[in-house]
Amino acid sequence: MRKNKGWMMLLTMLLITSLLAACSSGGGSSQAGEEISTDPSDIKGEITVLTQRTDIVDTVFKDYAAEFNKEYPDVKVNFQALADYEGQVKIRMSTKDYGDVLMIPTSVPIADIPDFFEPLGTYDELKDKYTAIEERMVDGKVYGIPTVITFSGIIYNKQVFKDAGITELPKTPEQFQAALQKVKDNTKAIPLYTNYASGWALTQWEADLPTVAGSVDYVNVDQPNTDENFVPGKPHYELYKVLYDAAKNGLIEKDPTTTDWESSKADLANGKIATMALGSWAITQIQGMTDKPENIGFLPFPTNASDVIVPLSADYNIGMNVNSENKPAAKAWIDWFLAKSNYAVEQGGGMSADKSAELPPILDQYKDVKFSTLTPAKEGQEGLMDKIDNEGEIGLWQPDFKKRIIEAAIGNRSESYDDIMKDLNDKWVKARAEVTK
Template structure:
């Protein structure tokens, strides 16, 4: 499994737990029966009630185990759709990451929940069924937030239905801030650095600031590049990419990383993996770090007091603006399966993203304890109707839509080269940012750029 897939596994698995965990078929999808793609939907699209012929959906699930709520809701669906049978196949990690390979191998499911990051690749590959004939005939479709719908609408074709949105925010430990006498949240990189110095306490193994340094460094690093006013790649109108690893904003972000390291406010152990950082944050050993809303319950499960978890927008960089990523998951239908299976897959998707299902799902999560401050994909639902979150959470979630964006173009292909450069800069005090990113861009261009552009031309 590549670093890219492992990363997406972590993000998507957390999202699915918070949004769809109650259903054992959270990434449900059906196996490809080898049927040909049909350009004309059958009569039973939308909400029509006639019973189609029996159909079996082979769905990918992360586990066969279900809680009582999941079993109840699945039974409700099957009872109301007697022509549909579910054949569950366990797929470890994030099933959505393997959808592309499964389509190529001819054994793909009929539908799957895909991370936002993978959608660009999948939409270009022609493996996703346009959903217009379904959503246009569904009376709940107008309640979905247009911002997230438009992300996956191409030339008027709806290629995916968002089922969960979790923005990358900035987490801080309120107890550590109070102990250090910090009363104002940092608004800029420079302010964040000064706050980190006040919190930093090597004698107690507390680091004022933390970021990924041992793996997937491109994940967090891209936010700093955006905050500095640039990007790591540029998407052309024809779908091809230009690499901008040497953009001045990239170098500014790299220099800020080196400053954090030079001032010794980063975690002292740069070999810590992603889950280790979350553990350290939960243990009160990290003052602040990039932090997603759907990690709140994770940190609490590791022993952190809910009242100690602060969330804010990331501090602004040299551009004077803040910027971050919008992550999430999207239901898609396999364009290569039979029309009957497409129709049945839509019925299953429609059920799981209905207002009734989502309401019951969040009520079930709330009844069991801590929830996550995530962005609702539906405008007729509010996360605060289910959980008693601090007022600052609501403000941050409201503001993040204006500063959030999808991850940098081609990240799945080019990210590993950024990762290597950032790791070198953090571990070698003498490494020069410009030289390291020039070398990274040259290597990426020689190894993957041409093939990426060939596949991406529209």
């Protein structure tokens, strides 16, 4: 409620600013939704691009601008990197001065997006070109396009696997457990690092549910409509059984309570850890900590499903300020950045939203794997899964029951894995009945 009030105040301030500007100037900037020129010879002037990437704004982004200027020599591109991106942009959005191109803050309510951002095209125009554009769409118009499409699974050290004698990459839970055992038996590396102490890292496991289910429909369509969410044979049961079995068999770190996220990245990079369950966003971070980045690989999460599906999700969406006075140049930058910078792969640790782009090199061996976004909820059931989760205090995207599973597996709790799953399913059934009555 407080967030909504904040945005209402921001909208009011923006309206006042717009009225004052209209009274004091003769216009000059194109109106929202007006057709924008794409002819390079017509595109001139200066634009400002806001970014959250304080680490590469003075290096990589300047290289991008130089390449962009080879096609658009009459456009000057300025960059502003913001450390507290969400907070600082929200303040600036109370005026018209929030750059020409920027990452759309995730806190902006979807319904309010047209008040701040220029449409980049209609859904019908862009759906065959870009992936995951539905997230920032209003009334059939697309206002943002993902800068990076991330994927989830297992990040592993290839050299450790080789030293352990693993000659074929594991595909099923049984094969994965066998591979972890080989790492333990034949190397000094930790087979599976849970990052228990961080808490948030354990939530990354939930992203692999579609892979275990073998269906893009399961999470948002099937799951909210079943009372058997954590029973044996169902995706949640099978997903977290992988974690439980690894911990039970001594294939994780010796003392999970002392894990450290920052050092774990270096340890995976340098062969002290064999595997971690993470999103692709972590790949470039880990590769950056070794002089042999080629040793870092990706595995789809182990599954018994006949179809191997790796779920895709969108990072920040790039958009255009509706008040920009140089929309042709802003649009040209967005199009170039998405199509030609290779930011998604080289800096974002994922894949491009451009459907014509090739898979990143780390995925070359997975031509038979389906990389796909999830099916949205049925009409009228939007948000139902989250309501059930919250009502039952289950915490699908919280670390609590994942920690509970690890603690039970290593003997710090007296309950069994089936006890935990039954408790979670009982909560799910009760909450679902309450929410859907």
